Amino acid sequence: VENEVKQALINFLEKLSSSNNDLIDPSVGWNMSSDPCNDQWKGVSCNNQSTSVKKIILDNLNLSGSFDAESICSVQSITVLSFNNNSITGEIPEAISNCKQLTHFYASDNRFVGSLPDSFSRLSNLKRLVIDNNSFSGKLPDLPRISGLITFLAVNNQFSGDIPKFDFFNLQQFNISFNNFSGPVPDLNGRFNASCLLGNPGLCGEPLFLACTSLSLKKKSNGISTEKALMYSGYVLLVLIFVSAVAFNLIRRYKNKDKTSKGTSRDSSSSKTSKGTSTDKSGVSRSEYSTTSGESGMGGTSLIILTSPVANDLRFEDLLKAPAELLGRGKHGSLYKVTLDDGTTLVVKRIKDWAISGEDFRKRMEKVDKVKHPNVLPAVAFYCSKEEKLMVYDYQENGSLFKLLHGSQNGQTFDWNSRLSVAASIADGLAFMHENFLEDRIAHGNLKSTNILFDRNMNPCISEYGLMVVNNQDSLSLANNRESKTSDGNKDRAYSTFKVDIYGYGVILLELLTGKLVQSNGSELARWVHSVVREEWTVEVFDKALVSEDASGESMVNLLQVALKCINPSPEARPTMSEVAVIVNTIKDEDERSISSDS
Numbered sequence: 001v002e003n004e005v006k007q008a009l010i011n012f013l014e015k016l017s018s019s020n021n022d023l024i025d026p027s028v029g030w031n032m033s034s035d036p037c038n039d040q041w042k043g044v045s046c047n048n049q050s051t052s053v054k055k056i057i058l059d060n061l062n063l064s065g066s067f068d069a070e071s072i073c074s075v076q077s078i079t080v081l082s083f084n085n086n087s088i089t090g091e092i093p094e095a096i097s098n099c100k101q102l103t104h105f106y107a108s109d110n111r112f113v114g115s116l117p118d119s120f121s122r123l124s125n126l127k128r129l130v131i132d133n134n135s136f137s138g139k140l141p142d143l144p145r146i147s148g149l150i151t152f153l154a155v156n157n158q159f160s161g162d163i164p165k166f167d168f169f170n171l172q173q174f175n176i177s178f179n180n181f182s183g184p185v186p187d188l189n190g191r192f193n194a195s196c197l198l199g200n201p202g203l204c205g206e207p208l209f210l211a212c213t214s215l216s217l218k219k220k221s222n223g224i225s226t227e228k229a230l231m232y233s234g235y236v237l238l239v240l241i242f243v244s245a246v247a248f249n250l251i252r253r254y255k256n257k258d259k260t261s262k263g264t265s266r267d268s269s270s271s272k273t274s275k276g277t278s279t280d281k282s283g284v285s286r287s288e289y290s291t292t293s294g295e296s297g298m299g300g301t302s303l304i305i306l307t308s309p310v311a312n313d314l315r316f317e318d319l320l321k322a323p324a325e326l327l328g329r330g331k332h333g334s335l336y337k338v339t340l341d342d343g344t345t346l347v348v349k350r351i352k353d354w355a356i357s358g359e360d361f362r363k364r365m366e367k368v369d370k371v372k373h374p375n376v377l378p379a380v381a382f383y384c385s386k387e388e389k390l391m392v393y394d395y396q397e398n399g400s401l402f403k404l405l406h407g408s409q410n411g412q413t414f415d416w417n418s419r420l421s422v423a424a425s426i427a428d429g430l431a432f433m434h435e436n437f438l439e440d441r442i443a444h445g446n447l448k449s450t451n452i453l454f455d456r457n458m459n460p461c462i463s464e465y466g467l468m469v470v471n472n473q474d475s476l477s478l479a480n481n482r483e484s485k486t487s488d489g490n491k492d493r494a495y496s497t498f499k500v501d502i503y504g505y506g507v508i509l510l511e512l513l514t515g516k517l518v519q520s521n522g523s524e525l526a527r528w529v530h531s532v533v534r535e536e537w538t539v540e541v542f543d544k545a546l547v548s549e550d551a552s553g554e555s556m557v558n559l560l561q562v563a564l565k566c567i568n569p570s571p572e573a574r575p576t577m578s579e580v581a582v583i584v585n586t587i588k589d590e591d592e593r594s595i596s597s598d599s
């Protein structure tokens with residue numbers, strides 16, 4: 001490989017890696033004294049003759065610099081560029097169009113900003129373009145010009161303007177959910193459904209079951225002024241409201257007449273559920289909208305409304321058109337706060353990378369919904385299609401346990417009594433769920449203080465139950481080993497699924513006791529607690545706010561012992577949640593008794 005190519009690659013990496021350079025190690029190459037092909041530079045692939053560089057794949061490397069298209073696209077042989085899951089910032093420069101042979105461009109999960117340059121549409125060999133989870137904005141370039149494009153994924157950005165008229169017949173993958181696209185949706189050729197358009201409040205058209213008002217169409221046809229358009233649309237809206245009110249009344253009158261004449265028992269039962277929902281045998285109620293859209297060829301892709309008082313008449317289109325605010329991007333997906341027209345606030349979780357079939361997901365979530373406990377937050381609805389899995393919950397304005405402990409107040413008003421009470425309530429809720437799902441082996445899977453929310457009565461609730469499948473090899477092998485020794489091997493094996501939650505609960509107890517932040521999975525906090533405790537039972541470990549409030553040392557030490565049992569590195573040695581719940585409740589009761597006998 002020629003020196004200019006090497007130099008261009010090195011320049012490119014220098015800009016890309018910024019300060020945190022994992023690739024500086026000489027063994028990974030990327031220096032003038034070695035050859036990218038013969039010495040196999042990390043992330044570089046070449047042609048069979050090792051004469052030209054074909055692919056640059058630098059995924060998951062913590063790269064936080066910028067994308068130097070000038071340098072990399074001077075290497076004309078490049079066909080694949082992939083930098084998924086880094087922290088690359090800045091814009092994609094116009095010079096990207098010099099990568100004439102580029103077939104694949106993957107840049108998901110980075111911090112790219114700005115618009116995709118117009119020159120992007122000159123990449124005539126491009127087949128797959130994947131740029132999910134960035135902060136791209138502005139209008140899309142003329143991508144439909146690239147006739148061979150088969151993948152376009154740009155979920156979770158801030159792109160705006162019209163959706164270009166792609167050749168949907170030839171596209172294999174397409175998703176532009178959660179952007180700011182607006183206007184009519186072009187004909188998707190029946191190849192894609194609404195799930196690839198979610199979270200774009202300005203879109204309208206048939207796939208979304210939302211009629212486009214004359215405003216959006218007029219704006220396109222003859223550039224009339226915005227004020228005029230608004231005025232006209234106001235008239236149109238008034239007329240529409242009037243016409244629909246008249247139509248609604250007529251239909252209602254007609255239906256009432258119909259009902260009184262037929263008087264079937266089914267009618268009387270569905271009128272009890274009210275607001276256009278009907279309940280099937282499983283107790284799951286579906287809105288009229290979801291039933292019809294399910295039947296209209298979208299095959300199980302409708303919003304499934306669960307038996308929640310919050311959203312009896314929630315419709316899928318309400319979610320689609322409501323303004324959404326990103327609350328967080330967790331490991332397992334993004335969370336949006338959605339405000340409906342009537343002021344109801346909901347959160348919508350887009351679940352990422354969960355290889356569960358739509359049918360299994362539906363069954364699982366319906367099962368979870370049937371088990372209710374006052375300390376477990378029920379879902380309002382869910383949605384599943386091949387591309388998307390969404391969970392809808394009621395928005396809890398009192399925030400999470402994490403916020404209460406580490407927010408601006410820093411846990412100072414969160415006294416020992418309340419902490420013990422939270423610990424006992426979560427233990428009760430979790431034990432109840434574990435016992436009920438013993439056979440189905442549905443654990444929480446991601447228990448942590450951000451998933452403990454306070455409802456309007458400041459009652460702690462476990463949120464997102466069952467959204468993660470526990471795939472813990474350790475616990476399985478543990479169960480296999482023990483099966484031969486115990487008479488009730490099956491039960492043992494079932495309990496092993498829940499050991500991950502017991503660990504999560506133990507970390508929450510440590511957070512309550514120490515007031516310290518948990519990094520990643522809590523192992524650091526656990527190690528710190530162990531090291532302090534090993535010295536001797538010391539007050540150092542406890543939250544200063546608790547010590548200064550003169551909380552009972554005895555109950556703090558007792559709770560710490562429970563926490564340490566729960567975070568035992570060997571899942572086998574961890575107690576079951578029911579055992580934990582009994583102990584924590586005893587500690588709480590004794591603490592309350594000692595306070596009342598003190599006073």
Ligand SMILES: Nc1ncnc2c1ncn2[C@@H]1O[C@H](COP(=O)(O)OP(=O)(O)OP(=O)(O)O)[C@@H](O)[C@H]1O
Nearest residue numbers: 327328330331332333335347393394395396400450
């Ligand atoms: N129903 C809700 N009402 C109010 N706030 C919520 C609700 N659900 C979650 N949150 C808060 O929104 C923020 C983002 O939630 P998210 O679930 O994305 O975060 P996470 O729990 O850290 O991530 P993950 O669950 O993917 O590991 C968290 O602070 C969480 O406490």
